[in-house]
Amino acid sequence: MKQEESMDRQVLVEDVWKSFDRGRIEVLKGVSLKVPKGGIVALCGTSGCGKSTLLNVISGLEEVDRGKVRVSGHDVVNESTRIDLLRHHIGYVFQFHHLMPDLTLQENCLVPLVATGGDRNAGMARLRELAEATGVAHRLGQRVRELSGGERQRGALVRSLMNDPELLLCDEPTGALDESNREKVFDLLLDLVRARGRTLVLATHDPDLARRCDRTVKMRDGRIEDDNAS
Numbered sequence: 001m002k003q004e005e006s007m008d009r010q011v012l013v014e015d016v017w018k019s020f021d022r023g024r025i026e027v028l029k030g031v032s033l034k035v036p037k038g039g040i041v042a043l044c045g046t047s048g049c050g051k052s053t054l055l056n057v058i059s060g061l062e063e064v065d066r067g068k069v070r071v072s073g074h075d076v077v078n079e080s081t082r083i084d085l086l087r088h089h090i091g092y093v094f095q096f097h098h099l100m101p102d103l104t105l106q107e108n109c110l111v112p113l114v115a116t117g118g119d120r121n122a123g124m125a126r127l128r129e130l131a132e133a134t135g136v137a138h139r140l141g142q143r144v145r146e147l148s149g150g151e152r153q154r155g156a157l158v159r160s161l162m163n164d165p166e167l168l169l170c171d172e173p174t175g176a177l178d179e180s181n182r183e184k185v186f187d188l189l190l191d192l193v194r195a196r197g198r199t200l201v202l203a204t205h206d207p208d209l210a211r212r213c214d215r216t217v218k219m220r221d222g223r224i225e226d227d228n229a230s
């Protein structure tokens with residue numbers, strides 16, 4: 001593949017198979033997906049169809065049985081580049097935020113910076129900017145356990161964007177929130193990603209949220225059933 005071509009294609013998944021329990025539970029059954037730079041894609045489908053597994057495979061958190069996975073032209077299946085990709089190119093927002101409850105929000109958000117050895121002053125400036133944009137600036141000094149569900153999820157969004165990832169993966173990022181917070185955090189997520197021209201792949205079982213993305217990819221039983229881009 002030519003370099004230009006591979007860079008333009010932020011996510012490339014080709015005929016990926018993934019099973020658990022030594023092949024007894026087949027979860028991804030020949031999934032292929034291409035997302036260009038700046039693409040905003042919702043993976044949808046009922047619970048258990050394989051959305052989270054596909055996100056984990058794209059991020060390299062989960063190994064594949066066979067198939068190809070590339071992010072920004074880098075081979076995710078290749079062991080040696082995987083950690084580097086996760087630290088520098090990919091942001092991840094989990095359904096239940098996965099922030100450390102006894103650390104302050106600020107300390108949590110600085111973790112990705114420490115992991116990559118980024119400049120502290122630049123990091124603090126970025127943290128402030130993102131915290132302003134997400135409305136949690138006044139909560140940065142608070143321990144995560146003292147924050148509301150909406151504030152935690154906004155905080156998780158801030159953390160995921162600290163290293164300015166080219167690709168943001170979100171797994172049901174508003175799944176733990178009530179309806180009014182769900183809408184707000186979802187809008188914020190789309191605004192942040194669009195304003196920066198970043199690529200977003202998000203899993204949601206909520207068709208209303210999926211419709212607000214540029215493209216919906218419907219999964220069913222480990223396969224892609226419908227992709228409104230193709």
Ligand SMILES: Nc1ncnc2c1ncn2[C@@H]1O[C@H](COP(=O)(O)OP(=O)(O)O)[C@@H](O)[C@H]1O
Pocket residue numbers: 020021025027045046047048049050051052053054203
């Ligand atoms: N580590 C695992 N071990 C065994 N089965 C798993 C594991 N992870 C996921 N699964 C199974 O894979 C299927 C798809 O799960 P998942 O990707 O979480 O679906 P979704 O996110 O669409 O709800 C489910 O049946 C789930 O039980």
Ligand SMILES: [Mg+2]
Pocket residue numbers: 051052053171203
């Ligand atoms: Mg899931």
